[in-house]
Amino acid sequence: MDDTLAFEALLRQLPTGSVAAYRGPRDGARIHVSGPAEPLPVFSVTKMFVAAGVLRAVDAGLLTLADPLASRLPGAPTGCTIAQVLTHTAGLGNYTANPDYQHAINADPGEPWELEKISAASTPETPGTFSYGNTGYWYLGAMLEGITGMSLGQYLHREIFEPADMASTRYPEPETSLTPSGYSTLWAGPAGAAFSTPADLLGFGDLFADSNPLFPSALSNAARGVHGFGSGAGAGTLERTALRRRGHDRRRAGALGAWRIRARL
DSSP states (O other), X not given: OOHHHHHHHHHHHSOTTOOEEEOOTTOTTOOEEESOOSOEEOGGGHHHHHHHHHHHHHHTTSOXXXXXXXXXXXXXXXXXXXXXXXXXXXXXXXXXXXXXXXXXXXXXXXXXXXXXXXXXXXXXXXXXXXXXOSHHHXXXXXXXXXXXXXXXXXXXIIIIIXXXXXXXXXXXXXXXXXXXXXXXXXGSGGGTOOEEOHHHHHHHHHHXXXXXXXXXXXXXHHHHHXXXXXXXXXXXXXXXXXXXXXXXXXXXXTEEEEEEEEOOO
């Protein structure tokens, strides 16, 4: 199918008003874009950025995925490894259904909680069992800040966004985190606060596809192969085998942030 026709077919599958980008196998550097170009919240796609940041830290020798989380983040829960946190099997639970959390968002949408309150609102679960949640990625974000001495936004910009030419993508500071409704995406923290564009997300896909000559060493082959794409949520990635799609999607406040590539399955 012609790449333009393929993009039109994709748009017909999306909800009205969706913002999308597509680069087909015959497009080369050309990117088809539909919708406004300004950065929008991408919600839980943020987890993929954070996971890639963790793997960059592994390649830099700052940690290993077998390390206990608490060994790299003093005060963090014990009994789980960084790999388990990445893959939602650490038993750290979730907080999004906690009535106190929901009430706080509604009462003060522009005043997000910090990790301490997020942790207190989370209900622990059984380690070793997959259970998708946000809490673990808050700990990963705090860990990256601790071991690098940088804010999470600065670290992701240096290690992921800038070398991948994702010029419109940011992990926000408080003053750049507000949506038009007054909601701060930092309520979702490292689990869902980032802003990006569809075109930038195509660049992020080059991390895994080895197709960006400007970013040839984004992740080592070992990191990409073992903790990149896989079943469940390895490195923040969800796999939809039946749809032959890999990526990540989650809804927040009536919107959907999603990233997909076509998988060779």
